[in-house]
Amino acid sequence: MLMPIERRRRISFFATAALLSVVSVTLSGCSEEKTEAAAVVRPVKVVEIAEADNVRQLSYSGSVRARVEMNLGFRVNGKIVERAANVGDRVKVGDLLARVDATDYELAVRSASANLDAAERQVETVKLVRDRVEQLLAKKFASQAQFDQAVLTYNQAIATRDAAKSALSQAKNQVAYTSLFADRPGIVTSINADVGQVVGSGTPVATVAVEGEKEVQVAVPETEIANFRAGQAVKVGIWSEAGLILDGTVREVAGSADQQSRTFSVRISLPNDQKVLLGMTATVEASADNGAPFVSVPLSALAKKDGYPIVWVVDRGTELVHSRPVTLADFTTDGVRVTEGLDVGDLVVAAGTQFMTDDLKVTISSATAATQSVATTTAEEAHLVR
Structure with a gap:
């Protein structure tokens, strides 16, 4: 019975040794995989900082x-009864734009015309009186004072007639002002009043952009x-x-x-x-x-560390990234302007900053060295290099 037991022990010993060997090989493989994983470097996109300029674009x-834009309105008050122009219409000199009710102004013309007729009849009457007194004065049947009074009355009648003429002309002008015409060629850009609306003199009704x-x-x-x-x-x-x-x-x-x-x-x-x-x-x-000169970097290059703005700069020799604090000037539509913290030739990580840590190994394409530097004081977008 001893031989089988001894044999079993030997078999168990060899099996255990074989198992330990397998485990050792497995652990060694895992260690090598970890070493290889640790050696993997991260590819990054960078921008190269060019020499700053003192000129920027606004x-x-x-x-x-x-x-020239004309805000046209009536020179009289009234209710708009017609609108002949629409927005976008091209108008010439004399084209009708709108019209207000002219009834009251036409009545005023009739009244002024009647007053002028009466004034002219009065002039004719006092002229006959003046001529008669002048004849009597020549025959010594009238005094000089009577003649002077007749002349004065005649002159007053003339003044009254002239005033009536002016009133009639004014009344006719008021009728003409009830129509709004374009006085220069152009395009109607807005209409501010419509039919039925009562407007005052000078109220803008239409706007015409002069050609x-x-x-x-x-x-x-x-x-x-x-x-x-x-x-x-x-x-x-x-x-x-x-x-x-x-x-x-x-x-x-x-x-x-x-x-x-x-x-x-x-x-x-x-x-x-x-x-x-x-x-x-x-x-x-x-x-x-x-x-003050400043440079521009893409907004994606900006990060924060301890509450302060930073960028990640790649060392050309070691290809390690390091955080660098920067001072910001302002933001633009395509980036951010930096006044302090960056020098000419610096390579700034433009994408993937959330994965960056100090002394992280990265890879930069050889095309970076041949890339033209971007004038960073303009509003142009910085070139991205893989």
């Missing part, structure tokens, strides 16, 4: 409008208004016409800010171009001095 949106020079009006904040002056050349782009860039000229800079928006109105004259229509949206771009 961009403002506005709408194309006529240089001719067009302009763009933009609102500029007080912090940037010093960068605009009359006669300054700017670039104007039309949103609906891609690629159309016009050479504009600043025509007028408001001397005071708007009471509500606290912005200054700037008007830019445009060259004549048939593609540019009234009401189109335009973008005005001008150059301005920075005062």
Whole structure:
């Protein structure tokens, strides 16, 4: 019986040794896998910081409008009985826009005409009296005082007649003012009153944009208004016409800010171009001095550490990333402007900053070295390099 037991022990010993060997090999394989996983580096996208410039671009949106816009209204009070123009109509000089009830003004013309007739009859009567007294004075049958009185009465009658003529002319003008006509060619851009509405003299009824020079009006904040002056050349782009860039000229800079928006109105004259229509949206771009140089990076490159803004900078030699605190100037539509913390030639991680840690190993494509540096003081988007 001893031989089988001894044999069993030997078999158990060899089985245990074999199991330990397998476990050891397995653990060794796991360790190698962990080592290989730890050696994996992360590919990143970076932007290269170019030399800062002191010039930056200002961009403002506005709408194309006529240089001259007329708010037309009646010169008399009345109830509108006809409106002949609609928004968008092209009008010529003398075209009817609207009309008010002229009944009362026509009655005034009749009354003034009757008064003039009476005044003319009075002039004829006193003229006969004056002539008669003059004849009697020549024959010594009338005194000089009587003749002077006749002359005075005649002159008064003449003045009354002249006043009646003026009243009649004024009454006729009032009738003419009941019709509102266009006095310059243009386009009707708005109608502010309609049939049945009672309007006062001077109340705007229709707005006509006069044909001719067009302009763009933009609102500029007080912090940037010093960068605009009359006669300054700017670039104007039309949103609906891609690629159309016009050479504009600043025509007028408001001397005071708007009471509500606290912005200054700037008007830019445009060259004549048939593609540019009234009401189109335009973008005005001008150059301005920075005062203090700054660089721009994509918004995706910005991160936070301990509550402060940072960016992740890649060391070219070791390809390790390090956090670097930065000072921000402001935000733009395509990035953020940095005044302190970055130097020319720095490689900044542009995407995946949430995965970055100090001394993390990353990979940068060799194309990065050949990539042209981006002028970061403009509003252009920085190039991304894998």
